[in-house]
Amino acid sequence: MLLKDNPIGVFDSGVGGLTVLREIIDALPNESVIYFGDTARCPYGPRDLKEVERFVLEIVDFLSRQGVKMVVIACNTGTAAGLVSAQKEFKNLPIIGVIKPGAQAAFETTKNKKVGVIGTVGTISSSSYHKALLEFDASIEVFAKATPEFVDFVERGEVEGAKIEEVARSYLEPLKAAGIDSLILGCTHYPLLYPVIKKIMGDGVEVISSAKETAREVKNILERKALLRNSSNPVYRFLSTGDPQEFLRLGRLFLGKEITQVEKVILK
Amino acid sequence: MLLKDNPIGVFDSGVGGLTVLREIIDALPNESVIYFGDTARCPYGPRDLKEVERFVLEIVDFLSRQGVKMVVIACNTGTAAGLVSAQKEFKNLPIIGVIKPGAQAAFETTKNKKVGVIGTVGTISSSSYHKALLEFDASIEVFAKATPEFVDFVERGEVEGAKIEEVARSYLEPLKAAGIDSLILGCTHYPLLYPVIKKIMGDGVEVISSAKETAREVKNILERKALLRNSSNPVYRFLSTGDPQEFLRLGRLFLGKEITQVEKVILK
Numbered sequence: 001m002l003l004k005d006n007p008i009g010v011f012d013s014g015v016g017g018l019t020v021l022r023e024i025i026d027a028l029p030n031e032s033v034i035y036f037g038d039t040a041r042c043p044y045g046p047r048d049l050k051e052v053e054r055f056v057l058e059i060v061d062f063l064s065r066q067g068v069k070m071v072v073i074a075c076n077t078g079t080a081a082g083l084v085s086a087q088k089e090f091k092n093l094p095i096i097g098v099i100k101p102g103a104q105a106a107f108e109t110t111k112n113k114k115v116g117v118i119g120t121v122g123t124i125s126s127s128s129y130h131k132a133l134l135e136f137d138a139s140i141e142v143f144a145k146a147t148p149e150f151v152d153f154v155e156r157g158e159v160e161g162a163k164i165e166e167v168a169r170s171y172l173e174p175l176k177a178a179g180i181d182s183l184i185l186g187c188t189h190y191p192l193l194y195p196v197i198k199k200i201m202g203d204g205v206e207v208i209s210s211a212k213e214t215a216r217e218v219k220n221i222l223e224r225k226a227l228l229r230n231s232s233n234p235v236y237r238f239l240s241t242g243d244p245q246e247f248l249r250l251g252r253l254f255l256g257k258e259i260t261q262v263e264k265v266i267l268k
Numbered sequence: 269m270l271l272k273d274n275p276i277g278v279f280d281s282g283v284g285g286l287t288v289l290r291e292i293i294d295a296l297p298n299e300s301v302i303y304f305g306d307t308a309r310c311p312y313g314p315r316d317l318k319e320v321e322r323f324v325l326e327i328v329d330f331l332s333r334q335g336v337k338m339v340v341i342a343c344n345t346g347t348a349a350g351l352v353s354a355q356k357e358f359k360n361l362p363i364i365g366v367i368k369p370g371a372q373a374a375f376e377t378t379k380n381k382k383v384g385v386i387g388t389v390g391t392i393s394s395s396s397y398h399k400a401l402l403e404f405d406a407s408i409e410v411f412a413k414a415t416p417e418f419v420d421f422v423e424r425g426e427v428e429g430a431k432i433e434e435v436a437r438s439y440l441e442p443l444k445a446a447g448i449d450s451l452i453l454g455c456t457h458y459p460l461l462y463p464v465i466k467k468i469m470g471d472g473v474e475v476i477s478s479a480k481e482t483a484r485e486v487k488n489i490l491e492r493k494a495l496l497r498n499s500s501n502p503v504y505r506f507l508s509t510g511d512p513q514e515f516l517r518l519g520r521l522f523l524g525k526e527i528t529q530v531e532k533v534i535l536k
Contacts, residue, residue, distance in 0.1 A: 139359050225379055
């Protein structure tokens, strides 16, 4: 039974998905959320997709037993590896990922049907955004580029300055030269680099955050299902499979506000 | 070059697509529209899909030469047969159909993941809604039913009364018994039967109009592309390949307001 007052479950391999939570809080300030960071097994990117699929099913199972009213896989690799299986296994739970909302926004935005996508090596090599874009418009030309160093910069908190600009320029100039008019940030870490990326891409390119688009879709879904929470005073719980102190430190960066408590979880 | 002041092109095999136009006018009262009804070759339903694909490409070509800023295939058979080819052939034009917006709304709405779809024999046997629903959630159970007699009732203007209720009941009871909580009206004629269908399905079932959802998507797209028309006094043009008098008479029923002029068009 899905109840209005129950929390939304949001999870990621680590703290990156907190950029999605941030957008959900902005769009839906009344909603309670359980955020689950699988930091003990982070990152998912280099792992076998079958293994990640198993992690996704474990975590959705855990969240469903916490009574969440919907689940957001706030992780690109997790979405690519486990969304379909999770939807099939947990039939009574609405479950969405971050890929389709980002792809749909780019489809709606592009005028010249030339769309760029940046993400980790895992996300880019899975071609998930490419496939999702073609489902909306079969003639969209996709220019995908893995930009793995961005993650390290963000996790160091180095989101501005000459060094990140230089790295960003070398990643992004080929996409700009290809004439894209829309660029999908296909990694939950990248919204923190929005100013640098936007500066390089310029006014002619719309920079699309999958985090923000996913929050829009969460709102649409809760509205349509008549599951919006009416009361204020939402409750946020943060769960982590790894070191809570590390989560606290990094989490603040991604969420944009203080996190006061992290609960350590052992799955099974 | 896509310009704000240019019209939206909307087409259908006949007058059914006027229910989509009606929703577009409601959602976007400033937009000018060219409506094209291919009444000389109506209905598309019983035709070979390859033939319909060719008709779709001809009409999109015609509309693009009229300078439309986007095209809406306001026809379920036309969408199933020609959307992908039209997107591929007319790369500089945003083109959408009616199937994905309806499917997405149902995906967002259903709680028990049991979705019903009604449409013509052609649309139902193409499984287009089924496929589109599974792209959003792989575990949605789809209960599809062809309800061809609805078209005749609507075209006779017989949208209420004991007879249509009896026919509707015999079509819809099995879907109700299957426990669906969302029902897609997968034919442009059916929004006119909304009251009858809603009465039979009851409060527990959300009745989703693909026409309305398509208009929402048109709005999203024009907003995202910064192509919304700012001025008032929109211009509506109605073009028909068949008898303009017949179009005038039936069109009024579907559009919900008077049509004063229909231009006869001969393709090529």
